Amino acid sequence: MNCDELQGHYELYVLGLAEEEESREIRQHLDRGCEVCMRELGSARELAAMVGGTAVMAAPPPALRRRILASVGVEARRLGWWAPVWGVAGITALSVAVFVALFFRGREVDLAQQLVDSREQVRNQTIELTRLTEAFAIMNGPDTTEASFGKGPQQPPKGRVFVNPAQGVLLIASNLPPAPNGKTYEMWLLPKRGMPMPAGLFQSQTDGTALYVRRGTVNVNGTNAVAVTLENAAGAPQPTVQPLIVAALPSNS
Ligand SMILES: [Zn+2]
Secondary structure (H helix, E strand, O other), rough: OOOOOOOOOHHHHHHOOOOHHHHHHHHHHHHOOHHHHHHHHHHHHHHHHHHHHOOOOOOOHHHHHHHHHHOOOOOOOHHHHOOOOHHHOOOHHHHHHHHHHHOOOOOOOHHHHHHHEEEEEEHHHHHHHHHHHHHHHHHOOOEEEEEEEOOOOOOEEEEEEEEOOOOEEEEEEOOOOOOOOOEEEEEEEOOOOOEEEEEEEEEEOOOOOOOEEEEEOOOOOHHHEEEEEEEEEOOOOOOOOOEEEEOOOOOOO
């Protein structure tokens, strides 16, 4: 296994959650002084320390690990990856830590720096963690439906939506450049019958990633898809342009 193939597993390794095969590979890389792996593991450790203060030492349930990894583009290669040993239910702060670690991969140094820099930013990070916890409630719900979007050959916005009937909708996207001045992204629920329903305004990060949570109940069975359009800053009661994102939910009867 080369270092590229180990991407996404360093954080799990640090948290003691990596699978045996990946753990062994990482140890071998370290034993032969692999600089890439030492660096990756260093930042994984830093981040784990940063978010680990509130961590509950329990493993995330298997479906959740799969979803976390899938949401950041790391696919599990084998079924054995989510062995029953992880059968602990419930959201844990540690799950959030793993998610934060993976979602913000590449930005971890900045985040750590911000935390050290000022109280204001610590407060912002706390808000961010709260938002991620909400995101988790949706991602982790046993009755959550998920759908992916953006599989085209160009570089369309891509990512995943998670829709939970009681908790709401979570959208995770990349390749979504920040909306220009005076514009905003607007999310829509496309019902099986009737007009699109506005589901809130959001902005993406400068690196083109977005994580948006729309809280509230959702009639999942009555919903065909989740869509996103670019609208004027105030938002619109109905879409005015073609959607940039359409995530069709798995057909439900
Ligand atoms: Zn390596």
